[in-house]
Amino acid sequence: MPRLTRELLLPVCRTLPLGVVGTAGGAGLLLAALTRITGETGERLSLQLLRAAVLAFALGLVFLLDDPARHTTATVPVPRPARIALRVALVVPATAAWWTAALLLVPPELRPPVADITLEAGAAFALAVAGAAVAVRCSEATRPGTRVAAGLLTSAVLAIFLWPGRWALFVPVEDDRWAAAHDRWAVVLGVAVLVGVLGAVEPLRRRAGGLRPAGGAGACRSRPLS
Template identity: 60%
Template sequence: MRVIPALAVPVWRTLPWRTLGAAGAAGLLTAGLSRLPGTEPDSRLALGLLRGAALAGALGLAFLLDDPARDGTTTVPTGRAARTALRVALVAPVAALWWAAALLLVPGAHRPPAGAVTLEAGTACALALAAATVAVRHSDDPRPGRPAATAVLVTALLAPLLLPSRWALFTGPEDPRWAAAHDRWAWLLAGAVTVGVASLGEPLGHPFRRTADQPT
């Protein structure tokens, strides 16, 4: 724990800020479409735009663990779990401010319940991070962002089509299933966090793990 502050600046510099910035800009532009001149205010449109913004942010976060120098950091004394947690901790305040800005871009009269839509956005981001940690855990790819983002995007596109009506996630505030849907969002969030935390250890093919398993 004492070396974590010393790692903050180097880790900050290695974060994929271009990718995160591009995804964040796309998300804000999406949310801001509700304020374009000539756009007819509509609550369903506002909800759809915020969900699109949340998806853009989640796709950006899927690249958070990309590290071209991954092979060179396998021998550092700080474990991968601590370095991954530090990456998430450094980005979390920026992501929170970004999401607040996205919410404020939607006209207040047509903005969906902020708590519920924030739960959806947080779950999408947690799923993206979980996918990235799983990719790091089970492969040697220094850039797990692309497969993680692909998995999140495919899931987001197919879920409304494949989920039965009684398990619907993408409902509107006027839908009687709204509250039950967000109970399911909460369970998804808990599952994503659990999977992500469980995958924070060193990759399964880590050379030190193989050495430790061998008899001395």
């Protein structure tokens, strides 16, 4: 299995949507850089700009599992969880570097608590990848990223404007609910990771349908996993 994974490394690198992720990352860094010209608005606006930067990058990550060759690579001996894990592993260092750059662009005196805002970012990124994994598992689409991006953006808008105040996620630093909100962010992160892991698993019905009788002679015909 490790050898097959290594052999799959180059083809996976070639199919990564680096252009989309790079564009989203650039937009996010631009938003983070705007914190340097917030003037008297100070920490509150800087926090919102940094959250917008996180959302921008997350909207790029939803395209991580887009793969025009999906139905071809599905026939290789490396199972889907390993293929998805490989894609995620390849983008993790870039994501960490991007987040470090985004934080450094925010002036120290305006920077929100790093551990807490990093928790928010991690949860958003995990939700993006989990949504992509579920979309791949539940559909035959080779490029589900657009629909997942729309769903993530809609969820963010609903969480900001319609989410009950007592369970608020997006609160200012000076708000008394800040600590409780980040307890909820930790739950969101855990649920996103769990959903992502379950979404990466091959559907049982498709595994069972990999071989099926063809014709009256009872011959079997292989069918690639999707």
